[in-house]
Amino acid sequence: VHVPITRLDQLVPSAAGEIPRVVVAAGDDPDVIRALASAADAGCARPILVADQARVDCILKELGLDPRLFQVHQESDSRTAAARAVSMVRSGEAHILMKGRIGTSDFMRAILHRERGLVPSGGLLSHVAVFQVPEYPRLLLIADAAIIPAPGVKEKIAIIENLLPVAHALGLDRPRVALLAAVEKVNSDMSATLDAAQIAQMAQRGQIEGVLVDGPLALDVAVSPECAEAKNLGGPVAGQADVLIVPDIEAGNVLYKSLTQLARAKVAAMVTGATAPIVLTSRADDDESKYLSLLLAGWVAQRRASKK
Amino acid sequence: VHVPITRLDQLVPSAAGEIPRVVVAAGDDPDVIRALASAADAGCARPILVADQARVDCILKELGLDPRLFQVHQESDSRTAAARAVSMVRSGEAHILMKGRIGTSDFMRAILHRERGLVPSGGLLSHVAVFQVPEYPRLLLIADAAIIPAPGVKEKIAIIENLLPVAHALGLDRPRVALLAAVEKVNSDMSATLDAAQIAQMAQRGQIEGVLVDGPLALDVAVSPECAEAKNLGGPVAGQADVLIVPDIEAGNVLYKSLTQLARAKVAAMVTGATAPIVLTSRADDDESKYLSLLLAGWVAQRRASKK
Numbered sequence: 228v229h230v231p232i233t234r235l236d237q238l239v240p241s242a243a244g245e246i247p248r249v250v251v252a253a254g255d256d257p258d259v260i261r262a263l264a265s266a267a268d269a270g271c272a273r274p275i276l277v278a279d280q281a282r283v284d285c286i287l288k289e290l291g292l293d294p295r296l297f298q299v300h301q302e303s304d305s306r307t308a309a310a311r312a313v314s315m316v317r318s319g320e321a322h323i324l325m326k327g328r329i330g331t332s333d334f335m336r337a338i339l340h341r342e343r344g345l346v347p348s349g350g351l352l353s354h355v356a357v358f359q360v361p362e363y364p365r366l367l368l369i370a371d372a373a374i375i376p377a378p379g380v381k382e383k384i385a386i387i388e389n390l391l392p393v394a395h396a397l398g399l400d401r402p403r404v405a406l407l408a409a410v411e412k413v414n415s416d417m418s419a420t421l422d423a424a425q426i427a428q429m430a431q432r433g434q435i436e437g438v439l440v441d442g443p444l445a446l447d448v449a450v451s452p453e454c455a456e457a458k459n460l461g462g463p464v465a466g467q468a469d470v471l472i473v474p475d476i477e478a479g480n481v482l483y484k485s486l487t488q489l490a491r492a493k494v495a496a497m498v499t500g501a502t503a504p505i506v507l508t509s510r511a512d513d514d515e516s517k518y519l520s521l522l523l524a525g526w527v528a529q530r531r532a533s534k535k
Numbered sequence: 536v537h538v539p540i541t542r543l544d545q546l547v548p549s550a551a552g553e554i555p556r557v558v559v560a561a562g563d564d565p566d567v568i569r570a571l572a573s574a575a576d577a578g579c580a581r582p583i584l585v586a587d588q589a590r591v592d593c594i595l596k597e598l599g600l601d602p603r604l605f606q607v608h609q610e611s612d613s614r615t616a617a618a619r620a621v622s623m624v625r626s627g628e629a630h631i632l633m634k635g636r637i638g639t640s641d642f643m644r645a646i647l648h649r650e651r652g653l654v655p656s657g658g659l660l661s662h663v664a665v666f667q668v669p670e671y672p673r674l675l676l677i678a679d680a681a682i683i684p685a686p687g688v689k690e691k692i693a694i695i696e697n698l699l700p701v702a703h704a705l706g707l708d709r710p711r712v713a714l715l716a717a718v719e720k721v722n723s724d725m726s727a728t729l730d731a732a733q734i735a736q737m738a739q740r741g742q743i744e745g746v747l748v749d750g751p752l753a754l755d756v757a758v759s760p761e762c763a764e765a766k767n768l769g770g771p772v773a774g775q776a777d778v779l780i781v782p783d784i785e786a787g788n789v790l791y792k793s794l795t796q797l798a799r800a801k802v803a804a805m806v807t808g809a810t811a812p813i814v815l816t817s818r819a820d821d822d823e824s825k826y827l828s829l830l831l832a833g834w835v836a837q838r839r840a841s842k843k
Contacts, residue, residue, distance in 0.1 A: 360797050362797045362798070362799060363797060376717070376725055408788075409684070409784045409787070410788075416684060417684055417784070419785050446788065446789050446792035446793060446796065447792040447795065447796050447819055450792075450796055451796050458818065458819065473785075476717045476725070477717050477725075477727050477782045477786045478785045478786040479717070480716075480753055481715060481717075481786045481789060484753060484754035484755040485754060485790055485793045485797075486797060487755065488670070488754065488758055489668050489793075489794060489800075490670070491670060492797075510766065511753075511755060511756075511762060511765065
């Protein structure tokens with residue numbers, strides 16, 4: 228891919244590749260089933276539910292959905308369902324893992340299992356959200372707004388490295404990464420600026436490959452060429468960032484919510500750092516973002532498969 | 536005022552009151568002079584510049600502005616200019632203080648001077664920004680996105696109390712205040728949620744008067760009735776916040792910039808906690824927000840005067 232994707236609804240699977248198989252841990256969840264049905268209808272996903280068959284039948288009936296869209300593997304215990312779903316991804320029977328009616332910590336435990344999980348030793352899971360904002364001419368990747376509450380330098384670098392396969396899949400061969408802070412000057416009283424300065428310099432030294440990194444940058448300087456110019460900030464990132472690394476989960480959450488609630492943005496999100504895309508939607512996500520998250524995961528999975 | 540203001544351009548001074556006099560410390564600044572000229576033209580401000588007369592003349596000539604709009608008090612030294620401007624506010628010769636071509640720390644020092652400053656003993660200066668967001672049905676006050684980098688509980692309470700006169704001036708008799716965090720559950724690993732819980736409970740106990748306070752709330756729950764309902768969060772604040780208290784300057788800055796850059800919001804801002812409104816615009820602010828900030832300060836000053 229060389230022309231970057233600019234709209235999330237462009238993320239439909241290539242006809243040349245296989246339709247991605249999505250396995251849901253404890254898939255007897257009406258919201259998840261509805262999103263999967265939309266994706267399956269559109270030819271973008273083949274859903275597999277590891278779940279209680281009777282509950283699934285009941286939900287399908289209630290929603291008036293065609294049972295033939297769903298393959299069901301009977302399992303009533305949600306933790307066992309998570310372990311089985313993870314093992315199906317390990318074996319290649321499924322390309323994408325999705326969270327169903329199971330607590331996030333139980334779901335994560337199955338993914339992080341040392342021998343039978345999906346995270347390489349020493350790896351870290353993080354979250355990336357891809358926004359389509361009417362006021363911005365390109366997709367905007369934001370990380371980590373959901374998993375790591377207060378990342379240090381090491382974690383922020385892992386967050387960048389984890390999202391690279393997603394950026395590449397979206398046609399960003401060398402994504403422009405802005406390390407956000409409240410100011411552009413490095414200030415020893417503001418730790419976000421210190422982290423940003425260290426990481427930017429490490430990138431300069433070639434210690435983070437495949438990206439253009441700059442920071443600290445405030446959001447306006449990161450996304451507006453006019454603001455970057457007004458503040459005399461040159462370089463390849465200022466004014467045209469593809470990726471925003473937020474200083475912590477509070478800033479990330481506020482940015483995420485302001486874009487979806489107040490800037491009419493559409494969003495797709497996934498968990499990165501595992502050997503396969505993971506979809507972890509929450510009650511707060513609307514139906515469209517659940518659907519778009521499935522498209523994103525499928526898109527990334529297909530490109531990963533074609534590289535092998 | 537009992538009907539809340541919903542648009543920033545409604546903040547034109549009442550004909551019954553005096554047109555607010557704005558004194559600028561080191562007013563020989565082209566951006567500031569341009570904003571003042573617009574406000575003066577619209578009958579919303581009477582500008583007084585404590586500044587170098589020759590430089591002012593030169594700027595006025597360059598911008599093609601009528602010198603009769605500006606009263607100039609000759610002073611070439613910027614720190615002395617700040618002290619003189621502050622003293623004009625103390626004496627009632629001016630209603631509003633504005634920062635010109637002077638460093639923020641020098642400007643602040645004059646305001647915070649123990650004997651000849653504008654801050655009551657034990658007081659704290661903080662920042663409030665008033666946003667008009669196309670996607671939100673009311674004005675949204677956000678504090679503190681600019682002055683206090685990492686406020687604790689005591690500072691957050693001062694931030695709320697400082698902005699009350701602004702909220703009242705905007706017709707919010709009992710503003711709905713949301714203490715933002717990334718989640719709604721109190722979590723001992725996330726200090727923003729701990730601060731929010733303490734402050735909300737203090738408000739319950741009547742320790743913060745004149746406001747309805749709730750938190751921790753994520754931004755979506757604070758501003759969207761649908762999200763509040765989906766997460767089962769009732770109360771008078773969730774879904775209809777007038778005021779958002781951000782956990783720290785990083786979250787505040789990101790929110791501020793996302794609204795102005797990506798959500799087509801208009802903004803007016805001022806410094807609160809002093810005996811008079813203070814306008815402190817930065818290079819990053821566009822002309823319209825400088826103009827609207829002058830309107831806001833004038834509006835607050837007029838209402839303060841009518842209460843005396």
